[in-house]
Amino acid sequence: MSLTIYGQQLDSRLLIGSALYSSPQVMKEAILASGSQVVTLSLKRQNPADNSGAKIWQYIQDIVTQTNGFLLPNTAGCKNAKEAITLARMSQEIFNTDWIKLEVIGDDYNLQPDPIELLKATEQLISEGFKVLPYCTDDLVLCQRLSDLGCEVVMPWASPIGTGKGLMNPYNLETIRLRLPNTTLILDAGIGKPSDACLAMEMGYDGVLLNSAVALADDPVVMAKAFALALQAGEFGYSGGTMPERQTAHPSTPTLDTPFWHQNEA
Amino acid sequence: MNINIAIIGAGLMGRLIALSLTRQGYKPTLIDKDDTNARNSAAYAAAGLLTPLGEAMHCEPNIVEMGMESLKLWPELLTTLNGESFFQQDGAIMVSHTQDQGDYLHFARYIKEHYPQHHVNSLNRSQLEALEPDIGRAFNQALFLPEEGQIDNRKLLIALATELEQADIQWLSNTEVVEIISNIENTQVSYKGLDVEPLNNGCVTQTFDLVIDCRGTGAKPVKNLTDNKQSTLSDLRAVRGEVFRLYAPNVNISRPIRLMHPRYQLYIAPKGDGHFAVGATEIESDDMSPMTVRSAMELLSAAYSVHAGFAEAHIEQSISQCRPAFSHNQPQIIVNNQTVHVNGLYRHGYLISPVVLAQVNELINLHHSSGSLKHSDYSHFKYSHLLPIS
Structure with a gap:
């Protein structure tokens, strides 16, 4: 039932973001309710060079400590490899971790990751010893390239960040799963409902990363619990092995009593 | 009244408490790092919106409740102040661009479900145009929240200063509090003028029966000699916000406009004679460094998208400030012997300060009737949840 990320074993398959909650306390309650042990945080807007976000970072760090988990700093808001690399180095220094959720945005309207800059930044950061968790589009070849560069974890999107549209292209996502059986795949961004997360897990994804779906819910704590359960249901659904789909109905009760002249009517 | 009271911090809360005390016949001492114009306070940077329903999706229900009650309390608080009318309650308007339609519908549903007792009117284009002719063309629909309002925060701060000066209280401006020592029966405050030469120190220590500490993000822990503990303000943090003040004489908007935005609570607050406050980021x-280009672009493009007339507006000020907040983003009144900390009003200062003031007044009455705040019971207070058991 556990998820392994760069050698670290985690009890929960949910990774959760720390933005957009109505207060730090609500964030804390929601994270604890979700059971997640990996909390992402962004630092770009908080003037990291002057450590201006120290208070909230410490608050998040304390939550993570309580869950026996890990902080996952991200490079949200970076628009090219250079910017993302600089921010990754800064976050390594501030949070004393070599984990980085690498995010390089290529389009302002749908916040779509820039695959070319992402590959550049990944290559550089891996050469510096970072453990990169790249956020990318649902493109098989891109995911393959990221894996080839040494990413043990690849995180394709379900749909654009914050849209809550769920799995927009299940075919692509299933293909990535089938073709990269040995890569840890985490579905990142676009999750709206618990059933979206469940669907990803039923496909055999190793985990789900989300933020808005919990933070913007009417009751984030209840929603966090819903996601924890949905992930578990989806995981069991996958490992239990779903039955094959069929075109025709097959009654689950024996049909011996059906008269022979009716048997062709189905 | 012979109780010797000091108020530390002359932002919004400090001034309101000082005013209330002088009206009750006390002669408090007001000590503040800033000058009497309060230019470095969160109260000066704010826009003075009184829009509890507009905040509802991003705060706990008790903030909405306190905001609604404060709307009723403001007019009385303002009655004796000289000068212009600072208070407006003509409603506020919520609009959204097509791409934020989902958030807009969520907001409308949320308010109707959670606050059915309050009025929210859906407006079509012509109804919006009837209320605010200048913005009706830009939006197909809007929500009108008729109970909401605003206050002219800067005029209010000046009027409060004028009245306090006339009341002849001791106001030590440009004065920094160096240390507060909280004893069982009184509180010792050491302070020094900021314009005093560092060489001759100039530190003065004075003893007060009661100290009310309203310093916001500037608050420091207080020494408590009785149990050798420091009062707990460790949960306090700063939340950066950025605001523009614009002069746009060609823009005719009479009510606060709130614009749905995926990250911030954006608003345009008309401040009279063509002046507008446009804010606010939330970081x-x-x-405390100056506004970033990104924030400026976000705020200004939001204003421009509501009214093209803002293209020719003059930027009078770009302001960055920090709001004091506890981790639950709610205010707290913390009693430590004869020291009372009033803090954590976050971005809701003007929205809820009359209710917070009422609770502070109850504490002062309690002090007056029993001679101290020792072993006091606050459970009968209307908003006793503001006073955590220490």
Whole structure:
């Protein structure tokens, strides 16, 4: 039932973001309710060079400590490899971790990751010893390239960040799963409902990363619990092995009593 | 009244408490790092919106409740102040661009479900145009929240200063509090003038029966000699916000406009004679440096998208400030012997300060009737949840 990320074993398959909650306390309650042990945080807007976000970072760090988990700093808001690399180095220094959720945005309207800059930044950061968790589009070849560069974890999107549209292209996502059986795949961004997360897990994804779906819910704590359960249901659904789909109905009760002249009517 | 009271911090809360005390016949001492114009306070940077329903999706229900009650309390608080009318309650308007339609519908549903007792009117284009002719063309629909209002925060701060000066209280401006020592029966405050030469120190220590500490993000822990503990303000943090003040004489908007935005609570607050406050960003940071280009672009493009007339507006000020907040983003009144900390009003200062003031007044009455705040019971207070058991 556990998820392994760069050698670290985690009890929960949910990774959760720390933005957009109505207060730090609500964030804390929601994270604890979700059971997640990996909390992402962004630092770009908080003037990291002057450590201006120290208070909230410490608050998040304390939550993570309580869950026996890990902080996952991200490079949200970076628009090219250079910017993302600089921010990754800064976050390594501030949070004393070599984990980085690498995010390089290529389009302002749908916040779509820039695959070319992402590959550049990944290559550089891996050469510096970072453990990169790249956020990318649902493109098989891109995911393959990221894996080839040494990413043990690849995180394709379900749909654009914050849209809550769920799995927009299940075919692509299933293909990535089938073709990269040995890569840890985490579905990142676009999750709206618990059933979206469940669907990803039923496909055999190793985990789900989300933020808005919990933070913007009417009751984030209840929603966090819903996601924890949905992930578990989806995981069991996958490992239990779903039955094959069929075109025709097959009654689950024996049909011996059906008269022979009716048997062709189905 | 012979109780010797000091108020530390002359932002909004400090001034309101000082005013209330002088009206009750006390002669408090007001000590503040800033000058009497309060230019470095969060109260000066704010826009003075009184829009509890507009905030509802991003705060706990008790903030909405306190905001609604404060709307009733403001007019009485303002009655004796000289000068212009600072208070407006003609409603506020919520609009959204097509791409934020989902958030807009969520907001409308949320308010109707959670606050059915309050009025929210859906407006079509012509109804919006009837209320605010200048913005009706830009939006197909809007929500009208008729109970909401605003206050002219800067005029209010000046009027409060004028009245306090006339009341002849001791106001030590440009004065920094160096240390507060909280004893069982009284509180010792050491302070020094900021314009005093560092060489001759100039530190003065004075003893007060009661000290009310309203310093916001500037608050420091207080020494408590009785149990050798420091009062707990460790949960306090700063949340950066950025606001523009614009002069746009060609823009005719009479009510506060709130614009749905995926990250911030954006608003345009008309301040009379063509002046507008446009804000505000919300960044988990204690950074006080000037506004960033990104924030400026976000705020100004939001204003321009509501009214093209803002293209020719003059930028009078770009302001960055930090709001004091506890981790639950709610205010707290913390009693430590004869020291009372009033803090954590976050971005809701003008919205809820009359209710917070009422609770502070109850504490002062309690002090007056029993001679101290020792072993006091606050459970009968209307908003006793503001006073955590220490």
